[in-house]
Amino acid sequence: MKKLLFPVLALLPVLSFAQTAKDFSIKGKVANATTPTKVYLVYNVGSNNVTDSSTVTNGDFTFKGAVAEPVTATLFLDRKNLGFGKYVDINFPDGRPSTSADGLAFFLEQGNMNIAIKDSAAKADITGSQLNVDNKTLKGQLQTITDKARALTAEAKKASPEQQRSPAFQNAMQVKYKALQAEQKGILKNFITTHPDSYLSLLALSSYGGPSPDVNDLEPLYNGLSDKLKVSDGGRAMKAGLDGLKVTAIGATAPDFTQNDVNGKPVSLSSFKGKYVLLDFWASWCPPCRQENPNVVKLYNKYKGKNFTVLGVSLDKNTGRADWLAAIKNDGLTWTQVSDLQYWNNLAAKLYNVQSIPANFLIDPQGKIVARDLRGDDLDAALEKYLGKI
Incomplete structure (x- = not known):
């Protein structure tokens, strides 16, 4: 909820650039600029990171380049000419800006835009860009x-x-x-x-x-x-x-998969057909998952006599098998648990496009997904809807 300047479609597949790149131009002004003062522009073109610089002359600076579509960019103001390294946090090799940097996050797009910096780059005014x-x-x-x-x-x-x-x-x-x-x-x-x-x-x-x-x-x-x-x-x-x-999606047939249980025995989702199944993605290292587990335990015990069960899929790591087993015991998870212990590369999680945990899917006896991402009282209400009030 913090910012709207986020990577394009971060949760969805990104296609390679196919459109023709067209020119952009930035004309900027820095109030009360002393010599030497530099401005740095950082942005991505496809998978390539671009870092450009411009020396402020008589309060003016310019940048030119080309982009196929709008991209997120950051402009850093270096009033003391300390160099670009001053604005990169060495703790992050991907070049994440330092928290002390005077930077402006904005959208870089085709055409001409103007950036006016008064006191700081972070509060600069941008004109000439509807985006x-x-x-x-x-x-x-x-x-x-x-x-x-x-x-x-x-x-x-x-x-x-x-x-x-x-x-x-x-x-x-x-x-x-x-x-x-x-x-x-x-x-x-x-x-x-x-x-x-x-x-x-x-x-x-x-x-x-x-x-x-x-x-x-x-x-x-x-x-x-x-x-x-x-x-x-x-x-x-x-x-x-x-x-x-x-x-x-809700209404789709739940994709089948097979993973080993805690004893190394292969278990398929389809083997539970004929029952309502809560397909529950979690991990021992996930605090929200562990906090939700008592609620799942309570509802499992409440509805397990009404043709209902839970199938847990853990996103624990291969090195975390002991933690996975300990969490199952400590949290009282008595239903079937499976995992390939591949962390976020868990094949079932990828099949279900799981981007965060806890995540779950309620599947009916015919194998259709009827609800998803149910927690707390919402899970109880959904189970009551499909299984009847107890």
Whole structure:
């Protein structure tokens, strides 16, 4: 919820650049610039990282280049000419900016834009770019969500460890977070529907989907975008991603897979056909998973007599087998547990496009996915809906 300047379609497959790169030009001004002063521009073209620099002369600087589609970029102001290394955190070899850097995150796109720096680059004004105007508008609308999220996080941290482990406290916090997420999605949806031709709508659509995107929710919004956006590389990547999500969408037949249980015996999802199955992705190293486990245990014991079971799939590492087994014992997970111990490369997790855990899918006796990503009271309500009240 912190920023809208995120990687393009981070949760979906990205296609290689196919469109022709076209020129961009940046003309900038720095107020009260002393000599020497430099400005650095960092951005990506495909998989290539580009770092450019410009010396400020009489308060002016310029950059020129070419991009096929809008890309995220960062502009660093070096008033003391200390060199680009000053603005890169050595703890991150990928060149992540240092927290002390005076930088401006923005969208770099084709055409001409102007950047005026007064006191700091971070507060610079950008003109000549509708995309950056759109981003400023949307970030302003989402600021209230950011503020509320901070307050909610602070509230959770103030709770005692005993409270934080309490299912009642977890459920109460989950209700608050869900309300906040719904508010954020409402803002993003409004932006997408009112800006069908803005490249930012593609990015907003990816953010709208979150870590567990629902194609039935996303596809109507995608269909409302302009044809210009749909034929862009980002648009085609989004379409490919949506088609991939249909494999595990609500209403789809749950893809079958086989992994070994704790005793090394192969277990297939299809072997549970005829029952309602909660396919539960988790890991021993995942605190939210461990916090949710008591709720799953409670509901398993409540409904296991009504043609219901759970199949746990762990994303533990090969070196974490002992931790996996210990967590199963300590958390009282008495249902079938499987894993290939390949961490995020777990083949079942990849098959189900699991991007974060805990994640789950409720599968009916015919093998159809009827619900997903259920936690706390929501899981109880879904089981009651399909299995009957107890």
